[in-house]
Amino acid sequence: MDGRVNAPVRVLVVEDGQEYTENLARFCADGFVFTRAGDGGAALAALGEEIFDLVFLDMRFDRVQPGVLLGDIAETAERFNGDPVRARQFLEEHQGAYILQAIRAVGYALPAVFSHDFDGEPRRWANLVRLYAPVDYLPDNAAPSDIRATLLRAARAPRA
Amino acid sequence: MNLLLWAALALAPGAWAAPEDALDAATRPFFLKAVAEENAGRPAEAAALYRLVLTGDPGFLPATLGLGRALEAAGDTAGAEALYRGLGDEDDAVEALARLVEPRDAAEAVALWRRLRTLRLGDATPYREEARILAPSDPDAALAAFDTYEQLQPGTAPDGATLLVLGAALIEAGRPADAEQRWTRYLEDFPDGDVAAEVRLRLDRLEVERAAEALALGRSEPLTPPLLARYFEAKAAMAAGNLEAAADAGRALVGDAPRSAEAHALLADVLVAQRGWEEAEIQAIFARTLAPDDASNRVRLGLLLSNAYGGRRDREAVGELREAAILQPGNVEVLVALGRLEQAVGGFALATKAYEEALANGATGATAIELELRLAALRRAPPPPPDIPSSPLARLPKEAEKPYKQALLLASRDRMAEALVALDAALALAPDAPTLLNKRAQFARQAGADADAEAWLNRSLAADPAQPPVLLELARIAQRRGDVDAARAGYVRAAALGAADAHYELALLAEAREDWASVRAELAAYEAAAPGLASLNAPGAAVLRQRADARLWALRAGFGGALALVLGLPLVAWARYRTARTLRDLLDGAPECWHDAARLLAALRHEVLKHNTTVLPDVANALARGDTAPWEAFSARAPTLLTHFRSYLLQLESLGRRHGMRLDLRRRDPILGPMHGALARLAGMRRPPRPADLHALSLVINGAGYQSIGRIVREICILPVTPERVHEVYARVVKEPGFAGAPVPPLGVKEFETGLAVRMFRADLEDILANVLRNALAAGAGRLDVELGAYDDPITGHAWVEVAVVDDAPGTLTNAMIRGRYIGRGLGLAVDLINRHGGSIRVDARAEGIKAVIVQLPSVEAAPVEVEEWTVA
Known part of the structure; x- marks a missing residue:
């Protein structure tokens, strides 16, 4: 948080809808400022224009046009026996990870929080921590108080 | 340079003068990662990384070669071939190209290996490969090349596979002595190892053939009456299952009548029954050589070769059976066996012919059923070769590739004016390339110039009429400018080419003119053609179907049936309710749909419930404090939430219909039904509810429902x-x-x-x-x-x-x-x-x-x- 005392936590919310942004703004407004980006490209643009303390990521992006999905659909299709439909589906279902990968690739090391339930996928979560730390997650049924606590913990965690 | 050595060097940490040293610091890690991905067997990832390296340094040869290898491994041989050809006399590229083209054009492969001789003076490999490729067609040239190969590496064991191929070719050419000489010399120099064992086996077989030939100097001699009696005794022992006695009798018979094809055939049959394949093969060869015109001897040897070697000698086996079919035309057993073998070795036309002849000659019962099934499979048109995603570049003329790539790169950086210049440059070089024309149309559409886009797409279509996405796009443009007839015609053409989404668009057009029967028909075609539930239009189609069903039902009821409707409606509704099924029924009855169902449930759980409904307790707490603002925000969104939830239910019900099951998830399903009821209640609330009611509804949705869906998604199978x-x-x-x-x-x-x-x-x-x-x-x-x-x-x-x-x-x-x-x-x-x-x-x-x-x-x-x-x- 750049050493600012009592400054609100600036959160970039990347989601294909509006639900997170609206709920967070309503139920976690105190001490936070939320900015929404609708896809990976918009998230990278926002990070280039503003300073954020953390990024809050949806995982599944099935309400955006295929053209704005990050990830190479041709390459992904190679992994699915050449099937571009399954490739697009895979990119949609894991788009949050692709966006975080792009964020890290261009050099942003800010903490990230996924809104996704990794409770049943310890190996996958360990992989994501290895790839993208600092990173945390919130299961889908997290109540606003849990969200608030997780965001604060992530934003205040010491940076490497 | 040896590719493997180079790859090893590339991976060795701190290797001296490694290839990547020529790269700048930013590009080097991508190259090392590409090599690692390739070695780990992930060619698609490796290809992407090599491409990235080449973007930074287009002249870096190791990356170009790596890209070629990765494309080959991923099945894009056309792309790999174009790359290798572009590298001219680069020795590694010539070698890679020779290996690549060999299956298609052996002559070019030989020419390339010969070119490599001069590029790599003193290297034995080109001679070995030349010998291997030329062996079947020109054994003398192959022998000459093989001699040079051996001379270039004195004291080293020659390649066993090439040696065996060469020997087999010499035998085929009627020169078994030359083959024997080569193989014997090999055994003298290198008596141990797998190759030596195989060479010994081949030499043994030559001995057998020679012995059989010697025996056949006279024709097969008939058995004398006493020997014939022993022959039948042996047959009887075999029929009684006493195989050991039958084998003893057969061996004795062969000893007493070595020129009898019947005796050798009998012993071969007994040995086959005993699984003594090696000896059986020898006896079968004797029988066939003594009586080559007896079809049964050919069939015996052919089936034995096919069954005993698990497919390795199917080609020899098919040769015997073809001879048998000539000797005994119309024999169903021979034709069926021949057809099966032809099919196994890829001779599909010959297999079809054999099966048809077998049926025409009276194959019946289970055999006839099997043949019909096999024929149906063979007559089915093979699917077109897949459109490998990286092929747009491969289809482009080489000279147009560079400006096209520049255009893509510039467009990705939003430098559209420059991108357009680059794309036009590519088009000047390849004016009829659909890839370029389609991209040009896309640029025009992005600039809002529909008319221009339409012109470019029409040009693309003229170059390649079989482009469903182009037809779809043209139809959409026509629809945007209000020309519904042209749009409909375009969608019909696209649908005829297999574009599922065209059916959906046609359904929407039919809806606009209230032609509900057409809506249903187009949606049925859409559901049949759409790849699973993955189409972007699947949710919209499910909703539209529900609307069409309702309208059709109302229309059919008609005004005249109003009374019957009033009286019969409760009964019909009750009957529909009773016969409708639940999610559990679907998963029980059609487990193959499990993945689609799980995907929809996971999406429903994540997209609809997630933080939308988990705020309910907080909303209730706010209401308890007298703060109604959170409730107002939630209630404004509740109808949308309900619609979204229903859309997933409709998709699940559509999945049920695909598997022949009518679901009623809203009313019948014990998990989704209560959740729907709770959401409907929330959406219908006009005034702030009591906090306790909100807590209760939250329990239904976030507690029982959420957990049950999670359990289905996670814990089975x-x-x-x-x-x-x-x-x-x-x-x-x-x-x-x-x-x-x-x-x-x-x-x-x-x-x-x-x-x-x-x-x-x-x-x-x-x-x-x-x-x-x-x-x-x-x-x-x-x-x-x-x-x-x-x-x-x-x-x-x-x-x-x-x-x-x-x-x-x-x-x-x-x-x-x-x-x-x-x-x-x-x-x-x-x-x-x-x-x-x-x-x-x-x-x-x-x-x-x-x-x-x-x-x-x-x-x-x-x-x-x-x-x-x-x-x-």
């Missing part, structure tokens, strides 16, 4: 993937009639990681394993290993279970063949199952002559709960 399971499947496969008694290799299973599990029914996993293993055995694998491991996706972290079936079977199996379904029925079934379970299958080359068929399936991490069939905890 988790199946461990273990060496024991692989061994069990293999044991079953080798006991199949096709391999009975045949020499099959022992199976080695390596487990690189324990605790592997996938989500599928046991029968499906075992079918996949059995079909891949069976395919390797049938192709003649002499070595067979299975490697069990895991692969972690480097972006999503997702783990995949990897099952690699490694074999040394001859013959070609490529990724393009798998994708285009130019494969046998068994492997095709495995591919279908793998696709259904969200996995993939590919072929990787390992060492020379060794390939690995790699099946990847999504890994699951929960505790294993194996089930034979669907159950809900």
